[in-house]
Amino acid sequence: MKFFIDTANLDHIREANDLGILDGVTTNPSLMAKEGIKGQENILKHYVDICNIVDGDVSAEVIATDFEGMIKEGEALAELHPQIVVKIPMIKDGIKAIRYLTDKGIKTNCTLVFSAGQAILAAKAGATYVSPFIGRLDDISFDGVELIEQIVNIYNLHGFPTEVLAASIRNSMHIIKCAEAGADVVTCPLEPIMGLLSHPLTDSGLAKFLADHNK
Ligand code: E4P
Secondary structure, three states, X not given: OEEEEEOOOHHXXXXXXXXXXXXXXXXXXXXXXXXXXXXXXXXXXXXHHHHHHOOOEEEEEOOOOOHHHHHHHHHHHHHHOOOEEEEEEOOHHHHHHHHXXXXXXXXXXXXXXXXXXXXXXXXXXXXXXXXXXXXXXXXXXXXXXXXXXXXXXXXXXXXXXXXXXXXXXXXXXXXXXXXXXXXXXXEEOHHHHHXXXXXXXXXXXHHHHHHHHHO
């Protein structure tokens, strides 16, 4: 299973990368805005900065919502750096754009996926990744992890190569449940990743080992 960090914060990306467990980064327009990255030039430079920190796929989202706009933006994003994956929303023109970019050899991440039907379309269009948003489903009383299981089963059954990228992860338990469900990738902020580290028995066990050593 690959681990991506879901942030545009360069310090958080560096911290996760320094752990030696990071396989890539996902961003979205809200995450970019949260870091105060504004204006096309700054946005593009920020994607390159991210690519220069981590050795792996970096998802950069298009803003256009029409086919022509999405492919134009997608091609420009892909030109920025070989690690860029073009993130395209799950809408009708988005599916067409994924097919077009895939045929051009450009990697894509189909975002804002909330159903198995949408995931089937993304795979048929040739998306490199499909991003089901599990936290947002949980927020409205649907089981996000169940959707991951369903998509993983369908893709395995039919041999779709699209990777299931579990997104909108809110806590460490989500990561574990997505790993159990067979997600190819989880993407989450730094906190749930660090949350995996903690166990009180590790802390008390280490304290005892050190105390005994010093006796
Ligand atoms: C990542 O690809 C998604 O854009 C992100 O995980 C969404 O997370 P949120 O639902 O916490 O905003």
